[in-house]
Amino acid sequence: MVAGKRVLALIPARGGSKGIPGKNLVELGGKPLLAWSIETALACSGIDRVVLSSDDASIMACGRAYGCDVPFVRPAALSTDAAPAADAIMHALESLEEAYDYLVILQPTSPFRRVEDVEACLALSIKQGAPVVSVMEPRHPPQWMFSLGETGEMQPLLSGEIPYQRQKVRPYYALNGAVYVAEVAYFREHRSFLGERTLAHLMPAAFSVDIDTPDDLICARARLHALPG
Numbered sequence: 161m162v163a164g165k166r167v168l169a170l171i172p173a174r175g176g177s178k179g180i181p182g183k184n185l186v187e188l189g190g191k192p193l194l195a196w197s198i199e200t201a202l203a204c205s206g207i208d209r210v211v212l213s214s215d216d217a218s219i220m221a222c223g224r225a226y227g228c229d230v231p232f233v234r235p236a237a238l239s240t241d242a243a244p245a246a247d248a249i250m251h252a253l254e255s256l257e258e259a260y261d262y263l264v265i266l267q268p269t270s271p272f273r274r275v276e277d278v279e280a281c282l283a284l285s286i287k288q289g290a291p292v293v294s295v296m297e298p299r300h301p302p303q304w305m306f307s308l309g310e311t312g313e314m315q316p317l318l319s320g321e322i323p324y325q326r327q328k329v330r331p332y333y334a335l336n337g338a339v340y341v342a343e344v345a346y347f348r349e350h351r352s353f354l355g356e357r358t359l360a361h362l363m364p365a366a367f368s369v370d371i372d373t374p375d376d377l378i379c380a381r382a383r384l385h386a387l388p389g
Contacts, residue, residue, distance in 0.1 A: 162206035163286050168260035168344070169201040169209070169278075170252050171228065173268045174239040175216025179373050184219050184268050186377065189384050193371065194219060196271035198226045203275045206282050207264065213252045215239035231256065246351040253344065262286065263344050265353070270338035271380065272367045272387060281339045281361045290357040291342035295333040296368040302332055333360060336368035364388070 161167065173194055177183035185192045194212075201210040212223035215234040223230050232255040238248045249265065264282060266273070277294060285292040303322050306314040316322065339361065340353040347353070366387055369380050 161208055162262075162282060165261040165286060166259070167207045167209075167262045167264060167282065168211060168256070169204070169207045169264040169266055170249065171197050171201065171210065171212050171223070171266050171268060172245065172248055172252075173212060173214045173216075173219050173223070174234065174248075175214065175219055176239060176241070178241070180371070180377060182218075183371065184214075184216075185222055188271055188371075188377070188380060192222050192226075193271055194222055194268045195226045197266045197268045197273075198223065198228045200273060200275055200278060201264075201266055202227055204278050204282075206279060208260070209258070211252065211256070213248055246347075249347065250351065253348070260344055263342055263347055265340040267337050267370075269371045270336065270369065271371070272369050272383075273338040273363070274367055277361065277363055277367065278339055281341045284359055284361060285341040285343070288359060289343075290359050291346060291353045291355065292339070292359045292361055293341075293353055294336050294339040294363050294368075295360045296336040296363050296365055298332060298334040299365075301329040303329055333362065336363055337370045338363060338368060 173184040180186060184194045198210060201207055210228050212220065212228045212230045213234050214220050215236055220230045234248060234251060238251055264278065281292040281294060302317050305317040309315055342353050369383065371377050371380055
């Protein structure tokens with residue numbers, strides 16, 4: 161509880177991963193990928209309850225083994241590639257008997273987020289009365305990005321002159337997928353964490369790893385022993 165507000169941490173972890181089969185249970189640093197997010201959530205002082213949303217029996221068993229509550233099974237219809245994440249979150253909120261003031265989403269694909277990142281996002285959201293998402297500085301600015309036309313011609317993502325020196329590019333930030341925080345009432349109304357009032361919490365690139373492909377997993381394993389303290 162923070163400032164008298166009850167806080168729910170929800171970890172969404174469906175079973176049908178295609179990029180990395182069994183992704184949420186893949187080994188990283190001697191434990192399942194899912195365990196990293198559970199342990200971080202349980203270590204956060206302001207979180208009252210940590211709940212897993214999954215359709216997969218093995219993932220649910222892993223969640224219980226690491227101390228996460230698994231009070232329901234996510235319906236198959238909400239566990240497909242096409243199912244909106246907001247629908248799965250709403251299902252979780254409706255499935256719990258207890259009411260909570262704030263919602264924290266921790267995706268298991270972001271194992272290196274720190275306790276201080278989660279607590280900072282939560283504190284900022286409560287203080288400012290606005291949703292908060294974690295971001296990072298992308299490796300390349302959007303001025304250096306292009307789409308391709310039908311014959312392969314490069315089409316700039318942004319209009320205007322293209323600066324070829326990074327020092328001349330204004331800072332830009334990208335979602336890193338690690339932490340999402342909002343009032344439950346806000347999420348129920350907007351079904352999103354992103355809006356005109358959404359605030360950002362900047363995380364270093366080293367802690368912003370998002371595992372979605374086999375290459376991401378290789379990089380995460382390589383980076384594991386080089387993480388800053």
